[in-house]
Amino acid sequence: MKIILNIWRQRNAKSAGKMARYEVADASEHMSFLEMLDVLNEELTRKGEDPVTFEHDCREGICGCCGFMIDGVPHGPQRGTTVCQLHMRHYKNGDELWLEPFRAKAFPVLKDLMVDRSAFDRVIASGGFISVNTGSAPDGNALPVVKKCSDMAMDAAACIGCGACVASCPNASASLFVSAKISHLGLLPQGQAERDRRAMRMVMKMTEEGFGYCTNAGECEAVCPKGIKIENIARMHRDYLKSAFTYREESQAGGAG
Amino acid sequence: MSSIAINGGANRTAAFYESVVGKKAIMAATGFVLCGFVLGHMAGNMQVYQGPEKLNHYAELLQGLGGGLWAIRGVLLLCAGLHVMTAFQLWRLKNDARPQPYVKKATIATTYAARTMIWSGPIIGAFLIYHILHFTTGGTHPDFKAGDVYRNVVVGFRNPGASVFYIIANILLAIHLYHGVWSMFQSLGVNHPQYTPKLKLLAKGYAWVVGLGNCSIPLAVLTGVVGASVK
Structure with a gap:
């Protein structure tokens, strides 16, 4: 399925960021959300562009590393899970999503979707x-x-x-x-x-x-x-x-x- | 050891107020006094339905308190002042805490009442000043006669503009209470699976009773249910 992503791109802590639009042409419903981003990043790397930075580690919802806003909700629409536990089967072909870093003065953005x-x-x-x-x-x-x-x-x-x-x-x-x-x-x-x-x-x-x-x-x-x-x-x-x-x-x- | 020293005396009072929890405790404690007042004020005003003698006698009773009345006014004014000052500082803190807003932000649990506390509050504050000028000092009243409360109320509310402002302000007050009355318990540390759902129900009931009671008076005057005898 095709997923359209609007992602917050910010080079470093000092620069101003902005939303950028990407398309993942063939996301599988079996992928986790982060795997779908991995696919996007490989595509970006192939094209010589800067991949999207996001934090992740265990990918099973116990480490607390991952997390960003999906359509204005931290960890996305599923309740009681982290974003790494969210799967693409909850989305349908052509969905447009907005990904942003957690925002707070105490959580300065380091790069893209990664905050300190x-x-x-x-x-x-x-x-x-x-x-x-x-x-x-x-x-x-x-x-x-x-x-x-x-x-x-x-x-x-x-x-x-x-x-x-x-x-x-x-x-x-x-x-x-x-x-x-x-x-x-x-x-x-x-x-x-x-x-x-x-x-x-x-x-x-x-x-x-x-x-x-x-x-x-x-x-x-x-x-x-x-x-x-x-x-x-x-x-x-x-x-x-x-x-x-x-x-x-x-x-x-x-x-x- | 931790880098944060715990000081004694005046420093400690300042530190208490400086912390986000201390400020919320002050919001809650002053809110507790103020919401007690609005219920009592509403209940007392219901005597308007029992005719001029009853309401005017009640007003005389309150005026007869003399120094006591001023003591009560002093406490209420202090609470209102602290509530407003703390709210203003908290509002500034909120803006500081998230300098860059979200491009897209969804709300999944916050009630309308909770989201609009910072708007319902100042509007109620402005209304309060108008209300005191209207019925206590008579400055904004078209034909104020000190002591004849019943007549002042009826004449005042026959102006549809004034009545509409009262109704809007009291709907906002009810919305403010809908969140505030349970929220103050939470801020003071009262939360228990057994009691919190009941406190939320109490807050809903409180908001409806105060809101309906207060809004009923201008509506009763406009429809002629109250004050038909006043020329």
Whole structure:
């Protein structure tokens, strides 16, 4: 089948980009979306043109590398999957698609459909350490974990950090991502000692990196390939507010501190 | 250690406000007070259907609060001021956070109400100023008589232009509440699979009740249901 693609072409982080029109003449319905782009890129390479840059790695929806906008939706029209898991059978002959990079001040475009998401790494780093013993594996059940907390923590930990939440958010907020990271440690006993401090620091870092704020629109939850819920955002707000209102100086009594 | 130090005292209050979560908490807390007010205001105004004595007596009761009335006005004004100031700063932040817009952007979950909060808000704000000049101070009222609230309402709403503005503003207020009333709980950290669907229902009900109640008054005056006795 024939697919018409309007793709954002941008030479580097400094240059201005623009949409360019391409045609993939014989895309197979069995191809994944990224394989269809591979076909386009081979064609472009044969013609001596610059191939379209897009990020990808595992191509099975678990690494968080891939992701761009297809017709204004991160990862395209299929819910609960990344763009590498989207297949061409969902399209028909002659379809015209618009591909754009994720857009946010905190996600500068590096080239074409590839953006720099290292702001996410800096937010994670700002959360600091958790206090667990290294060395041999702990005894099973030495530390009781409430089943429902474990479930919620694992659901939050499913976040692959692809950035679709930021891309879809009308305010370019990273709240879903940051709240998933805060929740997956904050719900487990191992994460309690630094829970308040972590929430405070990660929220401040998220603000500093230039991400927007959450208006509870729910767009992120709808596009998240891992089904992360905005319930996590409420938990982040709760942890942050608690941390802000219960803060106290470290005790110096008895020569401590 | 992290590069972000946690400071004490005044710095911490500033840092709280500086963060995107702190600003949203202020939006939610002030919104909570303001939406409580709009429901009470609407409920009180329903006394217009019980005739001039009842409504004017209610107005006297409120005026009789003296210093208390000014305290309430002060709190409301403070909340409205913070709500508007924070909204303005958040709106600027939103524009900063995505300097280059999408060529094509689809919306798949955001409600109309959520998308238009930034437009319904300022229009309601402008309406509020007009409303106070109209019925509280009488500056924009054609024939204002202090104390005779019933007559002021009827005469004011007999002007179709004024009535239409009231109706439009109150529809926007209802749309604002439709998103705001559940959203403020989320911003303050309340979200639970058991309660959030109910809070969303509450917000819908709240918006309909306030919207219909407020819009009914100008409509009742224009159709002659209320105020037929006023010359």
